[in-house]
Amino acid sequence: MKLRNILWVIAIGLFASPTIAGVGEGKELYDAYCQVCHGGLGEGQTMGKPLIDSVTNRLSDDELLDVINNGRNGTGMAAWGGSFSETEILDIATYVRVLQGKPGLDLADDTGGPSDDPLVIAGERLFNGVAGCVTCHSYNDQGGSVGPALDSVADRLGYGLELALFNPSATILAGYEVKVVEQQDGTIVRGRYRNDSELAVQIQSEDGTRWVTYFKDRVKSIEDSDESLMPETYATLGAVEQEQLMAFLRSL
Template identity: 65%
Template sequence: MFNRVACIYTAVFSVLISATAIAGVGEGQDLYNAYCQICHGGEGEGQAMGKPLTDSGAERLSDTELVAVITEGRSGTGMAAWGSSFDEKEILDIAGYVRTLQGGSGVLDLGDAVQVSNDPAVLAGEQLFNGVASCATCHTYRDQGGSIGPVLDGISSHLNDALLEQALLNPSQTIAAGFEVKEVELTDGKIIRGRFRNESELALQILSEDGKRWVTYFKARVNGISDSEESLMPDVYATLSAEQQQQIMAFLKSL
């Protein structure tokens, strides 16, 4: 058997899976302990190099999505692609064992057949999304990313190619509902801009610049609050090359 560790960064392969899979949980545990716990912890609690597998984000992944993450990895993160290191059964065994760490039975419901994309343009677009373009700082897809901008899963079902590119080139033209922007002028003259919620006669909350917490501003304690017609989304897309733009589009259309 070839060296598994040496192959963790090799090319992603396509996996076709259907119906319900009964994973070999014991075999999955052995594989997990040998190759996964170093990053994710013996009980899936997470380590410095890997996120917890027992938190709400990991538990929300469908079985199909979990298998895809193990197979493809996650571009822009430390999660390697194991599709060229493990065969299909071994990947299912690992996924089944992860489900037992989350309190499940280890039986995977994979639903209809699904093909994990290995389109080079899609993969390159995902790398740009998580890397140079820094889109994941603000946007979530497949339960990863930020919360400053809209979730992008299924975006291609809401926007055709022309509207999607328009949104990338001119994000202020149409701001998605729930992501409108307010400007708060503090008493020292500093301007705070951000997504807002829970506005009342007395106060409102603005999402912090890092997208991690909501900050309350009392209207009586600031100089003023006004609507902003400018999106928080920077004009990154316009700075990319034509090839990079095509790659970003290919990735977004794959979601």
């Protein structure tokens, strides 16, 4: 274990930190600010505990980031969140993982650390722009709520991802089924529904922010629909745009 950690550090020394994905300035910052208490290899010093022991090894990535950002009240471990940018904190935490003999943070990709893959960047721009996906879908807690959050959607759907994009109505995700209400004046309302009872049903507003109640004896008809609320936009995009969007969705 110890030997592995030392080898990692030697590797970093030889190839300089940029070769290790995600470490960025982590080593420089660690050496400048953390080493004095935690030791150059995370072995611990009089003023700080080891960072390569089983206790710190078992911290989840979130917990690790939390300690570095917010410190530990009443101990020598100060809150560093105010002193460094989000990216610098991620770099430092990644470097702590490297000292522990791990490849890095698991969440390095999905905490919003910006990707540098041009396909992914173009895809994200489409998603939030002309393709209009973000009006219905969120990722990293940002976006609409008419459709499901798309964090790790590629893991969830596997090969089903293409089908979900090309033909949304082929399989409709549970909880996103649709009802169509025809009101007395002929107005049609389509949306996701909840609280379906003998008396009434609630339909989600188009912008996803409200649930509107329709009493069944006060409308002309209420029917189930087997058409997804998701438009078939993806199929209308060019091959390049499709590839960009797909790369972005896979990166989530």
